[in-house]
Structures are given as C-alpha cells and as structure tokens.
Amino acid sequence: MANEEVKLYGMTLSPFVLRVEWALKLKHVEYKYVNEDLKNKSPQLLQYNPVHKQVPVLVHNGKPICESTIILEYIDEVWKNSCPLLPLDPHEKAVARFWAKFAEEKCLHSSFDVMSNAGEELKKAVEELKKNLKTLEGYLEGKKFFGGDIIGLVDIVAGWIPCWLPMIEELVGVTIVNEEHLPLIKAWMHDVLELDVVKETMPPLDKTAAHMKAIRENVLAAKSI
Amino acid sequence: MANEEVKLYGMTLSPFVLRVEWALKLKHVEYKYVNEDLKNKSPQLLQYNPVHKQVPVLVHNGKPICESTIILEYIDEVWKNSCPLLPLDPHEKAVARFWAKFAEEKCLHSSFDVMSNAGEELKKAVEELKKNLKTLEGYLEGKKFFGGDIIGLVDIVAGWIPCWLPMIEELVGVTIVNEEHLPLIKAWMHDVLELDVVKETMPPLDKTAAHMKAIRENVLAAKSI
Numbered sequence: 001m002a003n004e005e006v007k008l009y010g011m012t013l014s015p016f017v018l019r020v021e022w023a024l025k026l027k028h029v030e031y032k033y034v035n036e037d038l039k040n041k042s043p044q045l046l047q048y049n050p051v052h053k054q055v056p057v058l059v060h061n062g063k064p065i066c067e068s069t070i071i072l073e074y075i076d077e078v079w080k081n082s083c084p085l086l087p088l089d090p091h092e093k094a095v096a097r098f099w100a101k102f103a104e105e106k107c108l109h110s111s112f113d114v115m116s117n118a119g120e121e122l123k124k125a126v127e128e129l130k131k132n133l134k135t136l137e138g139y140l141e142g143k144k145f146f147g148g149d150i151i152g153l154v155d156i157v158a159g160w161i162p163c164w165l166p167m168i169e170e171l172v173g174v175t176i177v178n179e180e181h182l183p184l185i186k187a188w189m190h191d192v193l194e195l196d197v198v199k200e201t202m203p204p205l206d207k208t209a210a211h212m213k214a215i216r217e218n219v220l221a222a223k224s225i
Numbered sequence: 226m227a228n229e230e231v232k233l234y235g236m237t238l239s240p241f242v243l244r245v246e247w248a249l250k251l252k253h254v255e256y257k258y259v260n261e262d263l264k265n266k267s268p269q270l271l272q273y274n275p276v277h278k279q280v281p282v283l284v285h286n287g288k289p290i291c292e293s294t295i296i297l298e299y300i301d302e303v304w305k306n307s308c309p310l311l312p313l314d315p316h317e318k319a320v321a322r323f324w325a326k327f328a329e330e331k332c333l334h335s336s337f338d339v340m341s342n343a344g345e346e347l348k349k350a351v352e353e354l355k356k357n358l359k360t361l362e363g364y365l366e367g368k369k370f371f372g373g374d375i376i377g378l379v380d381i382v383a384g385w386i387p388c389w390l391p392m393i394e395e396l397v398g399v400t401i402v403n404e405e406h407l408p409l410i411k412a413w414m415h416d417v418l419e420l421d422v423v424k425e426t427m428p429p430l431d432k433t434a435a436h437m438k439a440i441r442e443n444v445l446a447a448k449s450i
Contacts (some may be wrong), residue, residue: 001393074319
C-alpha cells in the first residue's frame with residue numbers, strides 16, 4: 001500500500017513489542033520505530049494508549065491500536081496478502097487463537113510466577129510452568145512450528161519462550177525445558193532462534209538479563225517487606 | 226446453512242455460556258443445548274475441552290471450539306450474513322476487541338475481587354471496579370450500545386454487568402453503579418435487559434443469587450483458614 005505511515009511505539013527489552021516487530025517484518029511492512037523511555041513516557045504514547053499507557057502501540061495512518069495480540073490480528077487482516085499469521089479456515093483459526101490465549105494466560109503467567117518467587121513457591125511455580133508447556137507442546141506434534149511449516153500467531157505470542165526462558169532459567173537457577181521432558185518445545189525453540197526475523201530483532205542479551213534480574217530483585221524485595 | 230449440527234455444552238448459571246447463547250440467538254442459529262453438571266462432567270465435555278474441562282464448548286459439525294470470546298469470534302465469522310458482532314473496518318474491529326479485552330480482564334476480574342473480599346480489601350476492590358467501569362463507560366459515549374445501535378462483541382462480553390452486577394451489589398451490600406457516577410453504564414444496563422435475546426435466556430435469579438452466595442462464602446472461608 002502506498003503513502004502509508006506505520007509507527008511502532010516500543011521499548012527494546014519488551015517481549016510484547018517484539019511480537020509486533022516480528023509480524024511487521026514477516027509481512028514486509030515498513031515502519032518507523034519510536035523508542036519509549038517507560039520512566040518518562042512521551043505525550044504521544046499517553047495520547048495513543050490513555051487506558052494502559054503501555055507499549056506496544058501501532059499507529060497506522062494516525063490511528064492507534066493497542067495490546068500486542070490485538071495488534072497482531074490487525075496486522076494480519078490489513079496486510080493479508082503475505083505470510084498469513086492465522087489460518088483462513090474458521091475452525092483452524094479458532095484453534096490457533098485458543099493456543100495463543102493458552103500461551104499468554106497460562107505459560108506466560110506461570111513464567112512470571114517463576115520470576116517472582118523463591119523457595120517452595122518457586123518450586124511450585126516451576127512445576128506449573130513445566131505442566132503448561134507440556135500441554136502447549138501437544139499443539140506442536142507433527143509440525144515444525146505451531147503455525148505449520150512457517151511461524152504463525154501462536155509462535156509469535158509464545159516467542160518469549162525461545163528468547164527469554166533460557167535467561168529466566170539461568171537467573172533463577174532451574175532447568176525448565178530439556179530434551180527429555182519437552183523435546184518438541186526444545187526443538188521448536190532452536191528453530192525459532194534460527195529465523196532471520198528473530199535474529200534481526202533479538203534484544204541485547206546482557207541488557208535484557210540485567211533488566212530481568214532487576215525485576216526479580218524488586219519483586220522479591222517487595223514480598224519480603 | 227443446511228444439515229448443520231450445532232451443540233452448545235453449557236451450564237445455566239454461567240455468564241460465559243450466556244455470551245454464546247446470545248450470539249447464536251442474535252444470528253438465528255439453531256442449536257442443541259447440552260446442560261453439564263460441573264460436579265460430574267460428561268465424557269463428551271472432557272473430550273471436547275481436555276485442556277480446561279470447562280463450559281462453554283460449541284461443537285459445530287463435530288468440531289469443538291472452546292473459550293467464550295473465541296467462540297464469539299468464530300460465530301461471527303461463520304454466520305457472517307446476519308447481525309455482525311464486530312465492525313468490518315479493521316481499525317474499528319481492533320478497537321472493539323480492545324474494549325472486550327478490557328471488560329474481561331479489568332472489569333470482570335475486579336468484580337471477582339469484590340465477590341471474594343470483605344472489610345478493607347472489599348472497599349479497595351469496589352473502588353477498583355468503579356474506576357474500571359468508568360473507563361469502560363468512555364467507549365459508550367454517544368451510543369446506545371457499545372456496538373452502536375445494536376449490541377456487538379463488547380456488549381456480549383460485558384453482558385454479565387446488567388445480569389449479574391445487581392446481584393453482586395446486593396450480596397456484598399454495596400452500590401457500584403448509580404446514575405450520578407456511571408450514568409451511561411446505568412442506562413446501558415437497562416437497555417440490555419430490555420432486549421428479547423436477554424429476556425429469553427435470563428437464568429433463574431433465585432438460583433443464580435444462591436450460587437453466587439455459595440461461591441462468596443466458600444472463598445471467604447478459604448481465606449480465613
């Protein structure tokens with residue numbers, strides 16, 4: 001489409017922003033990245049996302065779209081002629097949405113619990129995350145990616161796993177994914193990290209690890225008060 | 226569509242099942258309702274929704290779809306020729322999805338907090354729910370329903386408010402919606418309750434109130450252990 005203006009308000013260390021970058025790059029959509037300092041948010045961000053005041057926000061020809069999963073659906077619908085993120089068949093589409101929601105609400109949330117607990121609570125959180133990843137793995141059977149031969153909505157929503165989970169494991173000092181317990185997830189993580197779109201957008205690992213360490217320390221400190 | 230088989234696995238007192246019933250009735254889709262006893266779930270429910278083992282499940286020509294908001298999107302896509310639940314324009318659609326997500330994740334969750342707290346925590350939860358409803362009210366400005374002249378996705382997802390919230394207010398002994406603080410939400414609640422589709426499907430109020438009272442008592446008892 002000609003004369004389009006696509007802006008992405010983001011922050012380098014956010015896995016939610018990364019989702020949108022992957023989708024735009026997969027669709028070959030040119031966009032301007034506006035980096036936000038979340039400690040000093042721009043008037044534009046507050047104007048475009050007055051409810052949550054968070055990144056990512058996609059602004060397409062002046063109109064803002066908020067919430068990463070909603071942005072992904074928007075991108076797939078507007079730039080529909082290349083690299084579909086969702087299946088066309090309504091039932092297959094509903095199944096993909098189901099697993100994207102599961103990856104978000106179960107797997108991601110239990111990874112937050114791993115990040116923000118220690119001792120017995122950490123052990124429980126690790127078991128819960130392993131159980132959820134095992135359930136998610138069922139949708140990967142017989143396929144390279146959740147989307148089939150190429151990545152789709154579920155791969156993108158679950159994309160924090162290959163990029164962030166190894167850092168969480170190291171930070172917390174546990175092993176969550178291994179070849180014995182989660183062989184398909186392990187292979188999928190490797191395949192995702194080999195994709196050009198992922199390599200091009202990978203945040204600096206040292207900064208990301210330091211950012212996560214700070215989050216964990218703050219949460220644990222707040223709990224001990 | 227001819228020779229279609231549409232079954233809805235539900236439970237009379239579930240606001241999530243009610244969403245699906247409203248959508249099917251708005252679209253004039255004939256369906257068979259299979260009532261589930263959640264204390265003794267049927268093999269069919271466990272087969273169709275092995276991950277969450279919950280209602281609602283819509284089974285369309287033998288294929289199951291789970292999670293009420295995903296079922297609503299499916300229904301809108303498959304039976305697209307009558308009573309659209311989502312706008313056709315991709316940006317307006319994204320905005321409707323944003324508010325449906327807000328109604329689900331913010332308003333509904335804070336109503337659970339109201340249901341499951343007492344004392345100071347209850348006061349906080351009531352203020353949080355009021356704040357969230359005030360934010361949601363912004364999307365109603367200048368319209369009769371969130372969907373415009375007719376109800377749409379956001380009205381259906383937020384449909385627990387007119388049906389359940391007055392019961393929560395009575396059960397807990399607080400006023401959350403009034404004409405002074407939330408005049409548009411108040412008027413919208415009245416208009417929703419006047420719709421035929423809502424009147425036809427309204428669960429028995431005495432049973433629903435008793436069910437909610439039991440939930441509240443169980444949660445408060447568990448917290449006091």
